[in-house]
Amino acid sequence: MSTRIINFFESTGLSWLAPFVKLITGDNRGQQLNIIFKSLGIPLVAFALFLFFWDLSASRVNTSLGTLPGPTQVMEQAQGLVVEHNAEKEKEEAFYERQEKRNAAKLAKNPEAKVKWRNYNGRATYVDQIWTSLYTVFTGFLLASFIAIPIGIVCGLNQTVYSALDPLIQIFKPVSPLAWLPIVTMVVSAVYVSDDPMFAKSFVTSAITVTLCCLWPTLINTAVGVGSIDKDLINVSLVLRLSWFQKLTKVVLPSSIPMIFTGLRLSLGVGWMVLIAAEMLAQNPGLGKFVWDEFQNGSSNSLGRIMVAVLTIGFIGFILDRLMLTLQRRVSWDKSAILK
């Protein structure tokens, strides 16, 4: 049991939790305490120092909105945002309850009566914004992966295609999302016209911008992974006379999976960074818009709230990366490769 827990922690990159399990199950306590101190104690001390210096220096910077918020104020703002979220959810529930009652009463009087069901149109809370951001980034990321992996495979298998696409890839790769955004916005407005759109335009714009920036790491890593397959393995597939499809599924894909996942992980990281910028400009409801709105708002709470957003963005970015790392370790046959 404990080995299984430990393996789980190690495969998810939470290996610093493993010594705790060992401490509880009681193998070699002194050594485990030492490991815990090194893996957890030192980072904690560093973190405490960071908070201390943050607190010290923040109070000395005066802006038009007051001094920069320190850790305590940020904590307060974070609580405030959670309270707001809960209040909003209560309001929403109350709204649906009233509507339910009203309509039920109407129908009881006259079963033929037409009743209206409305959606609650409350303010998007901080938690809602987080979900929107996550939803948008994954949409953009998945779209990019569906495009980049097949193209990467073709590039890796065929030198001619690769030489043809290489200049394009090299030119588009370094383009900032902010440069893409106006073009994407115009194209989306022109092309995505419908009376009852399934997605908001701002969402489509942000997601496509994320896609455009997510494409490259996956594409390049897939191409390199597929291109660097051991020549002997290709010869094996020739001797076995594997069909084109069998060669792809039995040899090419498995052998390049580790590189593909390295690319995917980089892409998701890039996508998350790009998304915040895109949301700010595209006004897609999400963390980026939240930061922008608070900035425009300019109340005494704004800086604290923006700090909360900064920390949230960082933390979610970290979780996403761990998620991809775990996945990468799961699917990688090369267990000896050190994945960090």
Added chain:
Amino acid sequence: MSSSYLSIEQVSIEFPTPKGPFKALDEVDLRIDKGEFISLIGHSGCGKSTVLNIVAGLYEATSGGVILDGKEVSEPGPERSVVFQNHSLLPWLTCYENVKLAVDTVFTKTMNRRERHDWIMHNLDLVHMTHAARKRPSEISGGMKQRIGIARALSMKPKVLLMDEPFGALDALTRSHLQDSLMEIQADLNNTVIMITHDVDEAVLLSDRIVMMTNGPEATVGEILNIELPRPRHRLALADDPTYNHYRAQVLSFLHERHSKPEAA
């Protein structure tokens, strides 16, 4: 034309290089009977692998051709299975699955699932590797990997087994174990084999004939030595057998006196 089982007929090959065509082989000519064990020996870079790759169908001869069992070789195929020097097992598959990939592709139509399983296990047993069936290549030693590579090649029931320095990367002790295993298997199955080696003892111990190649470029067959030692052969008994040592000396003199590598002098 010829009645031999495998004939390599006037095979020449030119590789295009930036400095113009490079003629690696010039009219290599060789007839091999069914069940014969042939060693190709020669200095490194002379073109041994190229000969093997042409027989395998991985390279195409510029002129001349290879005829196996009455049919001209035009593409790679499982009836000419190859054991590569660096085992070339698929690292994400277990040993069993590596052999299974070969058996499943070659015998999809002719064997049912049960028969295929038995056939895979039989081949793993031939190379004494049933215990590692569930292990991945990264979990076993170099010698074991090479055994699995041989099992995979044998499992295709090849008409000719091609081995490119199969034991070249192994330490001496492991190498002698594998040579013994190979002799056992050969006594059982009596395959037609072409093996590349640069180990003189290995060549004399295993072969019916040793084909010595001249140095490249434009390498060709230099001399052919018939090894008329009775089988089964035992390395210990042969160590001070005069005939054995005579063969050894002949190969050495070919390699180091008459065709010594110019730049290696």
